[in-house]
Amino acid sequence: MTRFLARRLALTVPVLLGVATLVFSLIHLIPGDPAQAMLGEAAPQADVQELRHRLGLDRPLFEQYAIFLRGLVRGDLGTSLRTGAPVTSQIVERMPATFELAAAAMLVAILVSMPLGIAAAVRRGTVVDHAAMTLSLAGVSVPNFWLGPLMAIVFAVELGWLPVSGRGTWAHLVLPAVSLGAALAAILARMTRTTMLEELREQYVQAARARGVSRLRAVLRHAFRNSLIPVVTLIGLQFGAVLTGAVITETIFAWPGIGRLLIQSIGFRDYPLVQGCILLIALTYVGVNLLTDMLYGVLDPRIRYE
Amino acid sequence: MTKIGAAIVLIAILAAVVGPVVVPFDPADQELALRLEGPTGLHWFGLDELGRDIFARILSGARISLLVGLVVVGVSSTVGILFGSIAGYFGGVVDEIISRVMDILLAFPGLLLAIAMVAVLGPSLTNVILALSLIGWVGYARLVRGQVLRARELEFVQAARALGASTPRILTRHIIPTALPAVTVQATLGMGGAILAEAALSFLGLGVQPPTPSWGTMLSYGRAHLLEAPHLTVFPGLAIAVLVLGFNFLGDGLRDALDPTTRREAR
Numbered sequence: 001m002t003r004f005l006a007r008r009l010a011l012t013v014p015v016l017l018g019v020a021t022l023v024f025s026l027i028h029l030i031p032g033d034p035a036q037a038m039l040g041e042a043a044p045q046a047d048v049q050e051l052r053h054r055l056g057l058d059r060p061l062f063e064q065y066a067i068f069l070r071g072l073v074r075g076d077l078g079t080s081l082r083t084g085a086p087v088t089s090q091i092v093e094r095m096p097a098t099f100e101l102a103a104a105a106m107l108v109a110i111l112v113s114m115p116l117g118i119a120a121a122v123r124r125g126t127v128v129d130h131a132a133m134t135l136s137l138a139g140v141s142v143p144n145f146w147l148g149p150l151m152a153i154v155f156a157v158e159l160g161w162l163p164v165s166g167r168g169t170w171a172h173l174v175l176p177a178v179s180l181g182a183a184l185a186a187i188l189a190r191m192t193r194t195t196m197l198e199e200l201r202e203q204y205v206q207a208a209r210a211r212g213v214s215r216l217r218a219v220l221r222h223a224f225r226n227s228l229i230p231v232v233t234l235i236g237l238q239f240g241a242v243l244t245g246a247v248i249t250e251t252i253f254a255w256p257g258i259g260r261l262l263i264q265s266i267g268f269r270d271y272p273l274v275q276g277c278i279l280l281i282a283l284t285y286v287g288v289n290l291l292t293d294m295l296y297g298v299l300d301p302r303i304r305y306e
Numbered sequence: 307m308t309k310i311g312a313a314i315v316l317i318a319i320l321a322a323v324v325g326p327v328v329v330p331f332d333p334a335d336q337e338l339a340l341r342l343e344g345p346t347g348l349h350w351f352g353l354d355e356l357g358r359d360i361f362a363r364i365l366s367g368a369r370i371s372l373l374v375g376l377v378v379v380g381v382s383s384t385v386g387i388l389f390g391s392i393a394g395y396f397g398g399v400v401d402e403i404i405s406r407v408m409d410i411l412l413a414f415p416g417l418l419l420a421i422a423m424v425a426v427l428g429p430s431l432t433n434v435i436l437a438l439s440l441i442g443w444v445g446y447a448r449l450v451r452g453q454v455l456r457a458r459e460l461e462f463v464q465a466a467r468a469l470g471a472s473t474p475r476i477l478t479r480h481i482i483p484t485a486l487p488a489v490t491v492q493a494t495l496g497m498g499g500a501i502l503a504e505a506a507l508s509f510l511g512l513g514v515q516p517p518t519p520s521w522g523t524m525l526s527y528g529r530a531h532l533l534e535a536p537h538l539t540v541f542p543g544l545a546i547a548v549l550v551l552g553f554n555f556l557g558d559g560l561r562d563a564l565d566p567t568t569r570r571e572a573r
Contacts, residue, residue, distance in 0.1 A: 011409075018410030022419075029426045134307075137558065141551035143502055145509045145525060146543030149532055157533060240415025247421065248506060252529075263510055266425040278414075278422045285415045 004297050012290055019286065023279045024068045027271050028061075038081055038269045051081075055272070077279065078272040080265070087276035091258060095280075097167055098257030101180065101249065102242045104173050106235065108181035109188055114224075116185075117192025121200060122219055132189060139186025144245055148179035148252040165254040180249040184238050191234050195227035202226075229299050236292025240285040308559025314552025322372050325365030333358060333366040333519050342535040352537040355527060360537065363519040364545050370520045371501045371549065374435060378500040379493045381439040386446020387489065391477050393447065394454025401451075408444045417441075417503055424512040434513045438503055442496065449492055453485035460484075487564040491557055498553035505546050521546050 030037045035052040052058050055078070056067055071077060077087040113136075120132035152175060156164040163172050199205065200223050208218045247259030254260070258277050265273035326333070331349070337357035345352045351360035393404040411419065423437035454477075457463060463480050471480075507513035508522025516523060521542040528538030 014406055015409050015413050018406070019413045022410060022414075023422075026422055026426050029423070031427065137307075137554050138547070138551060141498065141502075141554050142547045143505060143509075143525075143543065143550075145506060145522075146539070146546065149525075149529055149539050150543070153532060153536055153539075240418075244416035244418050244421075247417075248510065251510065262421070266421075266512070271426070274422070274425055278418060281418055282414050286413050289413075 005294060008290065008293055008297070012286060015286060016283070019282045020069060020072055020279070021065075023275050023282070024065055026275055026278070027055075027057075030271070034271065038271055040269075072279075077276040080273045081270045082265075082268050082273075087272050090261065090273065091276050091280050094256060094258045094261050097255060098243070098246055098250070098259060100173070101176055101246055101255055101257060102239070104177035105181035105242055105245075105249075106184065106239070108177050109184035110235070112181070112185040113188035114192055116189040118196055118219065118224060120189070120193040121196035124197065129193075133193070136186040136189040139182050139189075142182065144179045144183060145248050145252060147182055148175065148249060151175050151179055152253075165252075167255055176249050176253040176255050179252070180242060180245050183245065184242060187238060188231065188234065191231055192227065195230050196223060199223040199227045229296070232299070233292055233296050236288055236295070239288045239292075243281050243285060307555045308563070311552045311555025311557075311559060314548060315556055318368055318549050318552065319372065321365050322368035325368065326362065329359070329362045329365060331359035331362040333363040334517055335359070342531060342538070344535070344537055351541040352535070354524070354538055355531055355535075360524070360541055363524060364521070364541060366519040367521045367524065367542065367545070368549070370431070370514055370518065371504060371546075374431070374438070374504040375497040375500045375553075377435050378438045378442055378504075379496045381435075382442030382496065383446045383489055383493050385439070385443040386448075387450050387482060387485070389443065390447035390450025391454050391482055391485070394451040395458055395473070395477055395481065404447070405451075408447060411441060411444045414441070417506060420503065420507060421510070421512060424507060429507075429512045429515055431514050431518070434504055434507050437507075438500055442500065445496070446489060446492060449488055450482070450485045453488060454481050457481045457484045491561045491564060494553055494560055495557035498550040498557070501553070502546065502550050 027034050033048065033052075035048045035055065035057055036043065039048055039051060056064050059067075075088050077091075079086055080090060083090070116132045116136065120129045123129050152164050155162045155175060162174050163169075164175075166172055196219075200219070202223070205218050205223050208222050209215065213222070243259075246255075246257060247262055249255065250257045250259035251263050258280060262274065262277035262281075265271075265277065335358060337353060339357065340349075340353050341355055341357040343349065343353045343357075349359050349361065351364065354360055354363065389404050393401040414422075419441050420434070420437035423440060424433050427433040427436070458481060463476060466476050466480050504513055504520070505522030505525070508520040509526045510522075511526065514520035514523055516527075524542040525539060525546075528535070528542065531538050
């Protein structure tokens with residue numbers, strides 16, 4: 001097990017370095033002079049020079065890269081051009097909101113998808129199955145930037161049940177979490193159905209039934225529990241999609257998280273903050289993938305020996 | 307479902323090609339006096355915040371969506387097939403390098419890298435296509451690499467090698483064709499994905515810029531008039547959802563048709 005974990009960790013190091021390098025090079029992909037682009041075409045040359053110096057853009061590229069990596073290790077991602085505050089502290093301030101939204105969206109997705117997937121598998125080929133799978137394909141196809149405003153019209157404006165935007169109470173969380181979780185629910189429902197179908201065919205389920213175990217118990221306690229391993233992996237892998245979806249959902253519902261910060265900082269051409277947000281989201285994704293892989297290794301011993 | 311998907315896609319293509327010619331309104335013409343007017347017999351989907359016909363703009367927007375889908379899928383699949391087959395066939399250091407690059411690109415979830423690219427390059431249709439292709443090829447490359455790894459040990463490939471066939475010939479005539487059914491399925495689903503991604507970027511103000519009609523941009527502007535004129539939001543969103551659903555139905559159907567194991571077991 002230790003060897004498996006060590007190998008998996010070792011594989012992550014070059015990926016992290018690659019991610020950092022790509023994020024570092026972003027600023028150098030800006031057409032023309034990055035400092036000029038950040039301040040705007042009308043900015044005085046002296047200001048542009050000063051910013052270039054402050055960001056270290058007047059140093060050799062390799063030196064800039066070394067400074068960037070050194071800062072990254074220390075958790076220093078520079079300062080925001082607009083507010084002058086450290087990038088790291090601004091991101092850390094917004095992190096709880098994004099994680100709260102992501103966790104709520106995943107919870108919504110799990111609560112909706114599991115019963116749907118199980119029902120579709122148990123009632124395979126029936127109207128229930130077709131309806132569940134059509135609904136799930138529709139869930140993947142409907143953009144969350146459409147679903148969100150539509151739900152806001154119905155539940156916030158027409159019915160007045162929930163607040164339109166902002167963060168504060170549990171009620172504020174409902175619309176963003178449902179709109180963000182819908183696509184994930186659709187994907188998970190399909191996966192649950194597929195893995196459940198495989199498990200339901202297994203002999204241990206039939207043996208349980210033959211022993212007199214009720215159908216419900218055989219489905220939920222036996223087949224469903226074993227079908228969970230690939231589903232758990234998928235949930236981990238889909239965490240990235242949830243984080244990216246959060247960029248849009250936070251923008252729609254004025255949710256004060258990292259996604260909204262990213263879009264706002266793009267609007268202000270605050271590139272150090274853009275870099276910070278991108279880096280943090282990517283690192284979180286890599287971290288969650290690593291955890292998922294390790295969890296998979298723990299749950300299924302066969303993986304460790306591959 | 308496959309037939310419904312194919313019908314939706316065909317209608318969308320037809321609407322995009324002939325629609326703008328047939329509809330009596332120009333997508334850029336403004337009737338400011340009638341701005342935000344709801345659907346009528348004359349303006350089927352109503353008018354937007356500048357008094358432009360939403361139906362005409364949706365038809366023009368279909369051209370943008372399908373264009374982005376086609377180019378992104380075309381570029382991504384070509385680059386993906388090329389690198390995937392090279393990595394899978396040659397293995398060793400070449401495979402290591404290509405696989406590590408893919409790992410790094412896959413470390414950025416979904417649209418994030420595209421958002422980052424467009425943020426620095428500037429919002430435009432070309433940059434959206436560039437950014438989506440940059441992240442899109444990896445999926446095809448992984449798929450093709452896996453297929454090639456399997457195919458290179460097959461007897462007919464070894465026979466071709468024994469007969470003295472050149473590497474490019476073995477790859478293009480014998481190995482890559484075995485991966486094409488899977489690539490076709492991925493490309494069909496990828497059309498939906500690219501259309502959705504373009505709409506998302508345009509919605510965030512990072513994609514196609516006004517006055518060019520894009521479904522995502524229309525949704526973004528409609529949000530400001532959500533209360534008094536919901537039709538600005540309803541119709542472009544419906545267009546995106548239906549077209550993406552069409553490609554998803556078609557892709558799903560193709561997968562079932564081309565892969566008998568999924569038809570028998572996973573469906």
